[in-house]
Amino acid sequence: MRKILLALPILLLLAAGSLRAQCTYTQVSGTVTDPNGLPYSYGTVVAQLQPTASTPTCGGSTNYISGTAQTSLDINGTFSMQLPSNTAITPSGTHWVFTVQGTAGLPPPVGKGTQSFSTSPITITGSTQSLTTTLDGLATALTVNLNGGSGVPCTTTASSYQWDNAGAFGCDPDFTFNGTHTRTLAAAGIFTLNGSLGLAGAAGFTTPASGGFVSSSTLNLGIDTTNDNAHFFNHVVDLIQLGIPSVPTTNHVAGYVVSVNQVTMQDLGATGGGGTTFPLCTFNGLLAGDYLGINSSGVCAELIPGLTPVNITASGSTPLLSTYRGQLVKGSSTTSAQTFALPDGTTTGFQNNFYFLLENHGTVGALSLTNNGGSYTFNGAASPFSLPEGTWCNVSSNSASTGWTLDCAPGLLTAGTGISLTQTQFGTTVNANAVPLTALATEAADTFVGNASGSGASPAAVAWPTTGTNGCAGTSNALTYNTTTHTPGCNTISSGGSSGTNIYTASHTATTSDNNAVIVMNCAGACALTLPNPQPSTTFATTFVSIGATNATIALGSSMTWNESATAPSTPLRWQVVPIIANGSTATDYIGSAPIEGGPGMSLVGNSYSLGINSTLGNASATVAARNTSLTTTHMATFLGVSGNNNVQVMISSYPSTLGVGCSTPTTIQYTIGYVDQNGNSVTQAGTNLLQTIATNGGPTDTTLTDQLNVTLTVPANINNSTGISYATTYTAGTCTTTNPSYTAQLRVIY
Numbered sequence: 001m002r003k004i005l006l007a008l009p010i011l012l013l014l015a016a017g018s019l020r021a022q023c024t025y026t027q028v029s030g031t032v033t034d035p036n037g038l039p040y041s042y043g044t045v046v047a048q049l050q051p052t053a054s055t056p057t058c059g060g061s062t063n064y065i066s067g068t069a070q071t072s073l074d075i076n077g078t079f080s081m082q083l084p085s086n087t088a089i090t091p092s093g094t095h096w097v098f099t100v101q102g103t104a105g106l107p108p109p110v111g112k113g114t115q116s117f118s119t120s121p122i123t124i125t126g127s128t129q130s131l132t133t134t135l136d137g138l139a140t141a142l143t144v145n146l147n148g149g150s151g152v153p154c155t156t157t158a159s160s161y162q163w164d165n166a167g168a169f170g171c172d173p174d175f176t177f178n179g180t181h182t183r184t185l186a187a188a189g190i191f192t193l194n195g196s197l198g199l200a201g202a203a204g205f206t207t208p209a210s211g212g213f214v215s216s217s218t219l220n221l222g223i224d225t226t227n228d229n230a231h232f233f234n235h236v237v238d239l240i241q242l243g244i245p246s247v248p249t250t251n252h253v254a255g256y257v258v259s260v261n262q263v264t265m266q267d268l269g270a271t272g273g274g275g276t277t278f279p280l281c282t283f284n285g286l287l288a289g290d291y292l293g294i295n296s297s298g299v300c301a302e303l304i305p306g307l308t309p310v311n312i313t314a315s316g317s318t319p320l321l322s323t324y325r326g327q328l329v330k331g332s333s334t335t336s337a338q339t340f341a342l343p344d345g346t347t348t349g350f351q352n353n354f355y356f357l358l359e360n361h362g363t364v365g366a367l368s369l370t371n372n373g374g375s376y377t378f379n380g381a382a383s384p385f386s387l388p389e390g391t392w393c394n395v396s397s398n399s400a401s402t403g404w405t406l407d408c409a410p411g412l413l414t415a416g417t418g419i420s421l422t423q424t425q426f427g428t429t430v431n432a433n434a435v436p437l438t439a440l441a442t443e444a445a446d447t448f449v450g451n452a453s454g455s456g457a458s459p460a461a462v463a464w465p466t467t468g469t470n471g472c473a474g475t476s477n478a479l480t481y482n483t484t485t486h487t488p489g490c491n492t493i494s495s496g497g498s499s500g501t502n503i504y505t506a507s508h509t510a511t512t513s514d515n516n517a518v519i520v521m522n523c524a525g526a527c528a529l530t531l532p533n534p535q536p537s538t539t540f541a542t543t544f545v546s547i548g549a550t551n552a553t554i555a556l557g558s559s560m561t562w563n564e565s566a567t568a569p570s571t572p573l574r575w576q577v578v579p580i581i582a583n584g585s586t587a588t589d590y591i592g593s594a595p596i597e598g599g600p601g602m603s604l605v606g607n608s609y610s611l612g613i614n615s616t617l618g619n620a621s622a623t624v625a626a627r628n629t630s631l632t633t634t635h636m637a638t639f640l641g642v643s644g645n646n647n648v649q650v651m652i653s654s655y656p657s658t659l660g661v662g663c664s665t666p667t668t669i670q671y672t673i674g675y676v677d678q679n680g681n682s683v684t685q686a687g688t689n690l691l692q693t694i695a696t697n698g699g700p701t702d703t704t705l706t707d708q709l710n711v712t713l714t715v716p717a718n719i720n721n722s723t724g725i726s727y728a729t730t731y732t733a734g735t736c737t738t739t740n741p742s743y744t745a746q747l748r749v750i751y
Helices: 002-021 132-138 438-442
Strands: 025-031 044-050 068-072 078-084 095-102 115-118 128-130 161-165 168-172 219-224 229-234 237-241 254-259 262-267 280-284 291-294 300-303 309-312 316-319 328-331 338-342 355-360 367-371 385-387 392-397 403-408 419-424 427-432 447-450 460-463 477-482 487-492 501-504 518-521 528-531 541-546 553-556 578-582 589-592 602-606 611-615 619-627 631-638 644-658 667-676 682-685 691-694 709-719 724-732 742-750
Touching (some): 025 132, 044 078, 355 367, 460 487, 619 631, 644 724, 667 709
Parallel strands (some): 025 128, 316 338, 338 367, 501 518
Antiparallel strands (some): 044 068, 095 115, 229 237, 262 280, 367 385, 419 427, 477 487, 541 578, 578 589, 619 742, 644 709, 644 742, 667 682, 667 724
16 A cells, blocks of 8 residues: 555656646747847846636646746847747637836936836747747837937027937927027928917917918818908818907807808807806807897897887787798787787798797787697697787797797786796796685684584684593593584593503403403413403403413403303413403303313413424334234233323234245234223224235245235224223144244334
8 A cells, every 4th residue: 555655646747747748838039129229138028828817728627827927138138938829728819918128227318217018919829939020119218319310410509409200310400489480390290389388479479361261171270361250160160250349348258150051159158258157059040140149048049130020910810921030929909819820840931940029919818829730839739829918928949840939928917815926938837825824823722723514614713622631632532523513522431441461470350451451461370360250341351361481370250151151261371362351241251262272182382483282192012023823812002191082093014924834725813902992892803804814834035915914993992091902813824844934013002
């Protein structure tokens, strides 16, 4: 055994070496040089497997590898390291990312300190792979440009500056604008000025001439010197700054963005800086001469100058015309009702944010505004809009182009008593306010407002009852209401009592205080609840439960009965709830549920969580050892500790146990069972059902069960302390040459 254990590590090492041999490795090398030709001497190279796997393997499911490898660069910036090939790594689809770090070892301003860079994911495969070209293309400079490039430095003056322009010197000897200065940039050139830029002097900055904004398809800034307007083209949007002769002081400044047939306008506030906190409106399909406006409710409006009133006096239905756009339309009929018909906002002539002011100036009631053959709604409703006399509305097509929006004034509505008005852009909301009942202040205390005299009567103060405890607030009081006199009353419950729990730790006689309560007997020793004579009241009702260490009993007072029986109820089990009420038909009886008690052969145990039911009966058994002779009468079981009549079960299992020799006829065993029946008579049973037959030699090898006897008898026995079950056998041997077969039996009685 010692030799085998010593050889086992060698076998494991050989197996591990075999697994490692299955992984394919690549020798990765390279030389890292910065753009100035300086090597990354004595730097480091770190290879990181991507994506990172929790347990990457190479060449086998248990051949785990590290996802990170590191090596150093020599003085020439050269390195070499061995990495698992990506094609042999599990999971598949991995790559290696290389991070290089190095320094020139020179102090500033020449040296730039530690520099580092990383590659994109690279697939490593094959026996060898060089990364020199890839790393040189990514390497950052370790120092400033020491070669001077191919350019020629300009003369250093207080106004000159120079820069590294792709490895060559870039230079400008004159960076001070003492006058008009122009610097031409190459195509797509970018000239960026950072920091605080000051442009001083009358000619400090000149914008391009009017020809600088010939196209709106690009980003251009130009001045229209003819009209004194500034244009800023942002592809398809032309922002125009109109010439303003003076700066506004109190009025708000409006900002506009104009594109083809569309204007977006925003109120910029009094000084032009508010922007996002003011309403933003977009108008489509503008016509020449239109005005744009935003009212105090934030409603955007497109107006035609003038608001010339259009006075319509004809009664009946009048179609509104497209020429009413931007006008004040007045309904002024004095003869009969007027209806104005307005088409959809998509109808020719009613497009482009159609807007007008509508006023009911007539004297014939409400003015109705309906749809003229279209599907537009009015403030979202399909039904006609009704405009009361003396009111007016701003009418315009809404932003969703599905209906007309009416922004209406409150008109001639005034608030009366208990009414308040709330004006909204869609009309006037009438609110019903609470009316103070000042008359209650003169009424007496403890009154309520009610109808004390029937239909049609005004509410009046009605007094609460005072006949009970604290105004019918006692435990024996009940509040009532008389529907004839329409007054409240107080009823006193004569039986008294409470609806709570009364706990007693010693014997107690029930009283009226126990009425409607739960009586809890929590006694450490013997105690009883006595139901007295007379009853506490004819409506007495209570509930009994015993929770103490000793079960409390229920006792009857002199001459009292329980469920019309002179016998008191059995002792209730612990935790058993027993309802008890006084029998209203007779003053000497209590009615209650009968407590649960155990019958013959049963005992009960009251638990806090269940009712335990236990059998008090027992069982007995007897064994017949292997034999080939008859048995005399043998007493098998005596019923101890129980009494009464009961059915018991007798089970007999008898089988051949020893082979006979040379038997040619069967052997039989007749069993006889004896007992005292429920009438006190001695009974024996010895029928064919108790006869066992052993064919020929018999023996324990019988597998057909034909030689066995298995029977269960139900015996109606009289169970008492002096009787029980007895058994006997009659053995009749077959014809055998030498030895008769034997039998073995197990008998059991369950009672």
